[in-house]
Amino acid sequence: MNLTGERKATATKPRAEVKKAAPAKAEAKAAPVRKTASPVRKVAARLRKVAAPQSYRVAAVRKGRAVSAVSLLGVTTNENKEFLTWMEWVSVIRQGIPSTAVDSLIEFLSISKTEFSDAIDIPFRTLVRRKGEALLASDESAKLVRVARVIERAEDVFEDPDAARVWLKSANISLSGQTPMSLLDTEIGAESVMNALGRIEHGVFA
Secondary structure, eight states: OOHHHHHHHHHHHHHHHHHHHHHHHHHHHHSOOOOOOOHHHHHHHHHHHTOOOOOOOOHHHHTTOOOOHHHHHTOOOTTOOSSOOHHHHHHHHHHOOBTTHHHHHHHHHTOOHHHHHHHHTOOHHHHHHHTTSSBOOHHHHHHHHHHHHHHHHHHHHHSOHHHHHHHHTSOOGGGTTOOGGGGTTSHHHHHHHHHHHHHHHTTOOO
């Protein structure tokens, strides 16, 4: 091979190597970027796998909004608010919430009326009797509002009604092995459940 041929071979060799390297760079650029799910979303996904039958959906969910205590209880306000202040809730409790709220909460939680009666510490016969009345008494209303607000908070944290439902009925280490639902018969118990949800929201699951 003459000198001119050697120069041509030397000149073309780096270009061939560059061409071979090009596909590797293109593949690197085309590699998809995986998004890591948040801890709360991972927990919600696990809870959905053991969720209760999904026959119930609140009207608010069908409209693309989060589950609210207002929609669960069937409370109507002058301004059609979906979320109320604590003072507005005081007024609602004093007036009494609709008796249909009992069936609404039972259906959402997928539990029996007896289980619900035990959870909120209202006698079963009283719940049956109240079904024929328009409004519940203020003390009974307060207990149902407490349950509905906890459900609202749970759905807000897990961003999924099924995951919220399962969590409320599952034993929880941070609640001394009790289920959140079993603690809603007292104000301090409900406060402990709310605190547990707050910890979950910030990534603390114990």
